[in-house]
Amino acid sequence: MINAVTYGRSDTAMLGFVNTISSEDIALVVDFVRREFMQNKARNTTYHTVENGWPDHQQYALAFPFALEEIALDTPSEQLGAQQRTGRRIFMQSCVTCHDRGRVNDEGVIWDPRPVSYPRNQYSHRQTEAAASPDSISSASPYARHEQAPVLQNPTMQEKEGEALFQKNCAFCHAPDGTGKNWIGSFLEPHPRNLTDPENMREMTAERLRQVIRDGLPGTTMSAWKGVLDAGQITAVIAYINQAFHPLASAPDGVTAD
Ligand code: HEC
Ligand code: HEC
Structure with a gap:
């Protein structure tokens, strides 16, 4: 570990700290990581927290x-x-x-x-980067057509940012097309909300969306994203949902025109 912190690991985001911190400090930080995270398994590394x-x-x-x-x-x-x-x-x-x-x-x-x-x-139900085509199960299944994200007409920068964030963080459960009818979404209980369904979305305001994304829905697999996405990123996701899946009941705050 001291070696990794000192010289980094090539081909990864882990850079060497040889020119940034002294070797005494590197030894101290490695001791801390080993004691807190590896031996004591400190609470601050657990996922299921309030x-x-x-x-x-x-x-x-x-x-x-x-x-x-x-x-x-x-x-x-x-x-x-x-x-x-x-x-x-x-x-x-x-x-x-x-x-x-x-x-x-x-x-x-x-x-x-x-x-x-x-x-x-x-x-894995997802297409791996190594494989050129979808795996045999999803491509042959009724879930495959929900693996396609909608094509946006002239998206703004913000909508593009929101698209990338949604597809990276939310599509796993809500499907790339927002329906929640992908493989995982189909057997989650309760189902991830269908973000394209007029019935579901009729009363969906930007404020409600912001609150749900920030704080999650306790008792369901919809977790709080406030530790992952900052306020601007949540606004971008809201702009994307509004544009790609269903217009929101109230104009989203902070959404920019270009
Ligand atoms: C949204 C994703 C997600 C869901 C849903 C989820 N977990 Fe986890 N769980 C995690 C992650 C991430 C970790 C940390 C994994 C690690 O440290 O290797 C974890 C860790 C755990 C641990 C290890 C100890 C701890 O608290 O960190 C237990 C036990 C656990 N989960 C139980 C459950 C149970 C029971 C459920 C269903 C009621 C559940 N999890 C649902 C993501 C999830
Ligand atoms: C691990 C699965 C999972 C992930 C990942 C996930 N969700 Fe959810 N989401 C759910 C489930 C399940 C529900 C439905 C809960 C219910 O019906 O009570 C839900 C509900 C919602 C709702 C409806 C809330 C309401 O009040 O009607 C919205 C909006 C939403 N999610 C947006 C998102 C966004 C945006 C992301 C990404 C930042 C995301 N979700 C990531 C599982 C997930």
Whole structure:
């Protein structure tokens, strides 16, 4: 670690600090990282915090053994106690989206033919950068057409910024076309909101959007983005949703014309 901090790692964003901080300070910061993050596993490195939109994560305790891969997901139900069965149900409904590397005993087929399922064999529903064409499952599936982002006519700089941010952060659940009818979105419960549906969007104001994106919706997989996106970036995402998916009920604040 001292070597990495001192000289950096080539071909990565990790630069060397040899000319910036003394070797004593490098040793101190490495000690700190090892003690706080690796040995003590300090709270400030955990994800499920109030700030990230998980006010009472302990309520999901029954699902922890599945998230932590302590119990295999395909353990026969009769070998699980009632609480473990409940934990597995919670996990499959609310956690598997992100914790998609659960442990299974039998790799078997890629997934069960049920609407609620989980990927196996390190399967990814997304097109990997290395692969030239969509993987065989998404391209052959009804989800594929929701993997296309709408083409914007003369987008402003802000809408373009919002598009990049949305496609990077939100499309995973809400689908590139905003419908939430992509593979992940289709089995999340509750479903990610369809941002193109007039029924859903009729009363969607820019203020409501801003608040939801900033603070998340507790109890759902819609987490708080305020630690990831700053106010200007959230405005850009709002401008993009307004332009690409459905016009908002009230004019978005801070949206620029070009
Ligand atoms: C929006 C994505 C997301 C969802 C949904 C999610 N998690 Fe996590 N979870 C994470 C991330 C990110 C980490 C940190 C991973 C790491 O440190 O390797 C994490 C870590 C954990 C940990 C390790 C200890 C900790 O608190 O950091 C447990 C246990 C856990 N999650 C349980 C759950 C359960 C149970 C659910 C469903 C109720 C759930 N998670 C849903 C993203 C998510
Ligand atoms: C891990 C999955 C996930 C990600 C990533 C995600 N969302 Fe959501 N989102 C959801 C779910 C699930 C709901 C629906 C919750 C409900 O119906 O109670 C939701 C709801 C919403 C709503 C509707 C709120 C309302 O009050 O009707 C908006 C708007 C929204 N998300 C925008 C975004 C934006 C913008 C991003 C990216 C910055 C994002 N979401 C990222 C899962 C996600």
